[in-house]
Amino acid sequence: MNLPRLVAIVRLTLRDAVRSRVVVSLLAALLLVLVGLPLLVQSDGTPAGRLRIILEYALAAAIGLLSAATLWAGCATVAAELQDRRLFIVLAKPVHRWEIWLGKWLGIVVMDAAALAVTGLVVAALVAVIRPAGGADSQFEALLSARDTFHPDWAAAGLVRAVPAAAGDTRQFEPKSVALLPGHSLDFTFPVSATAPGGPMELRARLGSARPNRAPFASLWEFGPPGKPVSVVTSTNAPGLSMALAVPAAAWSPGGVHVRLTNPVGRDPATLVLGTGVGGVELLVPRDGFAVNLTRGLLVVFARLAFLAALGVTAGCLLSLPVAVFVSIFVLVLIASAGYVQTVAVTGMYYIPLESEAPELGWLDRVVLGVFRIMNVATAPLIRLEPVALLADGRRVAWAIVAEAGLLLGLAYSAVASLFGLWFFTRREVGRAGTE
């Protein structure tokens, strides 16, 4: 590889973006979205609500804008140069076509890095502006802390047990929910054993009741070692609604955070139902600060943008500019629909059946479902490696997610896109009359 050649192509791509005012327009649009959207979207009026708007809507919109700009820039950087024949002179020089591909890709990736850095700085500045002085708003501070999620050790609580269906069956069965009769308690521990939490924790739970109506019911929560709780909270909730309780850091011990849930005997006792699966009950434990978490989140986004840049450059190498843009828009729609694609692939239904029973699938349905399942293989990581939802919920974007995004999206996906593009680009004729 000839480094000066590569650097020359990277610099050219950046100069093109800067001097054709792509960068200025992009930065202006990012500022407009990041600052303007929180002013347009109505929040609940609290600082925490405003923070959610910034992280959940404005940041997501900015990332969407960057994704679209990256795909467009990727398509245009090669396809437009082929169309107006500027690339002819470049291709006539002693340059390998893969050096052109790589230089163009790196140029866009550098531009994305700069745009993401600006995005991060603007978000951090906005957060600093709306942050209540002295950490007065605990909800706001909770959202800013990067929290790890823990689920109870149901096996230690004695809820996971062998229920053999036949002789010799040793499988373990974990219940999806636990029913708690009035006057009874359930003890369980969150295995938070690594280090002490950096601040107050938050318990989230979704309780149901055995009553046929939706009348609210009470639950009693004790946090801390058994028999010596450091915090006792009585909560009254409507069934099925998620509740959030503050758990003091003192409730932690090296063995974890012990919780006792009691169904109190009141005037109108009801059997409580506690979900034990994902989303049933969880403990959020603060670990890092917002700046580090935002940086990790933006690194995940950066890996995604690197993949989109690879897709764009590849499309631009293979197709004419209008077709490449059309294909890129399709890819963006596909990425935006990743959740729906996953739902269809997992449930096997791509529409809601009117009948109560699932309809019999015809051959066309099977073909469509097959296509969805193939698409899901590619798009599922995009859902898993989505940092905005984590940031907006004050959850930690783990380094493992950053590493997975870097390896999977930034390297593996980009490499597949680049190999595919290079295979065609190195074989493609340029300069056919009327084709560029």
Added chain:
Amino acid sequence: MSTIPHDAPAVIDARGLNKVFRDFWGRPKVRAVQDLTLEVRSGEVFGLLGPNGSGKSTTIKMLLGLLYPTSGELRVLGGSPRDAATRERLGYMPEESYLYKYLTAQETLEFYASLGGLRSRRRRQRVDEMIELVGLASARHRRVGEFSKGMARRVGFAQALIHDPDVLLLDEPTSGLDPIGCRQVKDLILDLARRGKTILVCSHYLADMQDVCDRVAILLDGRVCAQGPVRELVRQPDTWRITLEGVDDALRDRLVAYLQEQCGRPVAVEPAGRSLESLFVDVVTRQRAASPPP
């Protein structure tokens, strides 16, 4: 024009070259080049002539490795033009100035010099030389997008030379240039040829081609219709033009009468004159010398 020995090594060697453009379904649409056989020797200025659509540009693009021959054999500098190593010794000036409009003249040449593999000090030196050569020193920091067509053509010519290639492929090199620019380019082509460069030129401007080319090939519908040294191709057997100086009208009449008697047919006589190009260049050069531009 120079005299190239017949045993000089072939730098461009095309044998039975064909190029067929196909449609989306793979059906032959256009036969752009048919059974083309060319041999351009080292140090030669070779002209490709032909009307629009005759296959000149397609041939050049095949020589650059941008298009691939459908059949036939093509060697440039002994290798395939699709190899980057072959293109290290090739320079190309396209028929239009396909340049990056947002770059200045200096940035443009620095970019192509980097692609040509020149390292920093040599690159700077070479860029300065080329800017001087094409007369753009005062405009080196202006963006190419602001240039006139002629100035852009000069940048195009400079980028073709920037990495000091052994073989130059020039597509309509004088197109868009004023007569002085044309003369400079032609002088430069002749100078490069004297320095041992091999040059293949495509042009519609037959007078320009006649001025610079050692040999030409005339293409029509992708086929070579005529090929050979320019002097031999344009020469009319048994026909001569005699230029006489210091001859008054009476002597001229006596000479014409004598020649007509000897040849047995009418003799064409016309006053000798210089070419309009030569007059233009002289007038403008004198004027500029008298009052240089601010």
